[in-house]
Amino acid sequence: MADLRVKKVKDFAAELTVPGDKSISHRALMFSALSNGPCEVTGFLASEDCLATRKALESMGVEIEDLGEDGTHIRVHGCRGEFSPPEGPIDCGNSGTTMRLLSGILATQPFETVLTGDESLSKRPMNRIALPLEKMGARIKGQGDRCLAPLEIRGKEKLTPIQYQSPKASAQIKSAIMLAAMAAEGKTSITEPYPSRDHTERMLNYLLVKNIREGDTVSIWGGQTPESRDIDVPGDISSAAFWIVAAAARPGARLMINNVGLNPTRIGILSVLIRMGAKIIERIDESGCEPKGSIEVIGGKLKATEIGGAEIPTLIDEIPVIAVAAALAEGKTVIKDAEELRVKESDRISTVAENLGRMGVPVEQFGDGMEITGVSQLKGAEIHSLGDHRIAMAFAIAGLFAEGDTVIRGVECIETSYPGFIRELDELQAISR
Numbered sequence: 001m002a003d004l005r006v007k008k009v010k011d012f013a014a015e016l017t018v019p020g021d022k023s024i025s026h027r028a029l030m031f032s033a034l035s036n037g038p039c040e041v042t043g044f045l046a047s048e049d050c051l052a053t054r055k056a057l058e059s060m061g062v063e064i065e066d067l068g069e070d071g072t073h074i075r076v077h078g079c080r081g082e083f084s085p086p087e088g089p090i091d092c093g094n095s096g097t098t099m100r101l102l103s104g105i106l107a108t109q110p111f112e113t114v115l116t117g118d119e120s121l122s123k124r125p126m127n128r129i130a131l132p133l134e135k136m137g138a139r140i141k142g143q144g145d146r147c148l149a150p151l152e153i154r155g156k157e158k159l160t161p162i163q164y165q166s167p168k169a170s171a172q173i174k175s176a177i178m179l180a181a182m183a184a185e186g187k188t189s190i191t192e193p194y195p196s197r198d199h200t201e202r203m204l205n206y207l208l209v210k211n212i213r214e215g216d217t218v219s220i221w222g223g224q225t226p227e228s229r230d231i232d233v234p235g236d237i238s239s240a241a242f243w244i245v246a247a248a249a250r251p252g253a254r255l256m257i258n259n260v261g262l263n264p265t266r267i268g269i270l271s272v273l274i275r276m277g278a279k280i281i282e283r284i285d286e287s288g289c290e291p292k293g294s295i296e297v298i299g300g301k302l303k304a305t306e307i308g309g310a311e312i313p314t315l316i317d318e319i320p321v322i323a324v325a326a327a328l329a330e331g332k333t334v335i336k337d338a339e340e341l342r343v344k345e346s347d348r349i350s351t352v353a354e355n356l357g358r359m360g361v362p363v364e365q366f367g368d369g370m371e372i373t374g375v376s377q378l379k380g381a382e383i384h385s386l387g388d389h390r391i392a393m394a395f396a397i398a399g400l401f402a403e404g405d406t407v408i409r410g411v412e413c414i415e416t417s418y419p420g421f422i423r424e425l426d427e428l429q430a431i432s433r
């Protein structure tokens with residue numbers, strides 16, 4: 001298990017870019033594989049999670065060429081969704097997006113596939129996608145009531161369209177259904193309690209697959225093949241979030257992040273930090289398939305806030321690092337309606353509470369969130385990532401503010417979403433050797 005020792009830094013001033021968006025990179029691969037020809041993808045995130053999707057598609061006969069040295073520029077040869085059966089089980093690694101979205105594609109294939117995952121992924125509920133995909137006519141067999149991996153999926157070329165009321169605001173559920181719906185005869189609709197991230201809708205529209213949103217419902221028509229077009233992936237706001245908090249919570253700090261995705265369904269963290277007292281300006285330079293631009297942050301003394309309801313899906317992956325901001329803010333921050341955190345790469349309510357506690361921060365846990373009481377000084381501590389990339393990175397950021405070294409145990413997981421994070425931390429002179 002690799003460790004990282006982080007020390008307090010006095011000042012913070014940086015201008016940087018972050019690697020490609022993880023959600024958009026998975027979709028760029030899958031949708032271009034479904035298309036009718038070659039698509040060049042630039043800015044692709046060559047991290048473990050997205051490489052699991054790449055390998056999965058390659059194992060089903062999709063040709064993917066590297067056009068550069070670092071894996072971020074690739075050409076995917078679309079096969080119109082006619083895949084060949086893989087030779088063995090497909091390993092989705094740690095990636096929930098790979099397993100759930102791929103299930104939507106496999107539901108349309110006339111063969112049986114087995115999807116496996118690592119220890120963490122094998123504990124995450126797959127019944128949320130199995131249920132609607134089975135209603136459409138696929139057969140999905142998992143382990144136990146929550147349909148855990150390994151999953152056996154038996155697809156069907158002609159699926160039945162459904163009108164689905166999703167119990168959760170989840171882009172993975174919505175996207176799995178939309179992918180299957182492309183092979184259904186007629187119109188499929190999905191209604192969510194609140195809108196989740198809309199990368200699937202945007203990218204499919206860009207690839208000329210008609211889908212529309214009316215209120216909280218998205219509809220898509222079967223029988224459409226994506227048009228092969230080149231896709232540019234912007235930087236990942238979820239990776240930028242770590243540096244944004246590092247700057248926002250430090251009076252006088254300055255940060256500029258360029259070429260980052262600014263999709264309104266993903267930038268809840270910016271509104272929260274502004275409410276907490278940080279100065280943040282976003283500038284959209286381009287609004288093609290996905291809006292992208294720059295974010296400028298000037299740090300200040302933060303104050304507590306409340307986060308819940310429709311805001312949660314817009315910042316769900318950022319909650320660990322938002323919790324670090326709350327620990328540095330004056331007052332009690334309450335996060336609620338976020339029970340989804342319990343079934344992420346780790347139980348992020350208990351991992352955040354446990355690790356903040358080690359740094360001297362009082363945290364009360366609820367079933368669907370937590371209350372964090374800000375402290376005047378964080379204490380360096382031993383932190384356990386539990387194999388969760390966002391916990392490892394959030395607490396590396398906490399370490400920048402702590403008195404005494406912070407040792408993060410188990411940092412290999414950072415590779416699942418942010419190769420280069422540790423290098424960036426090193427540039428800030430924040431690694432103790």
Ligand code: S3P
Binds near residue numbers: 022097170196316
């Ligand atoms: C994702 C959707 C979210 C998010 C995950 C990526 C996606 O999950 O937390 O990291 O790419 O669709 P849910 O759909 O489970 O909310």
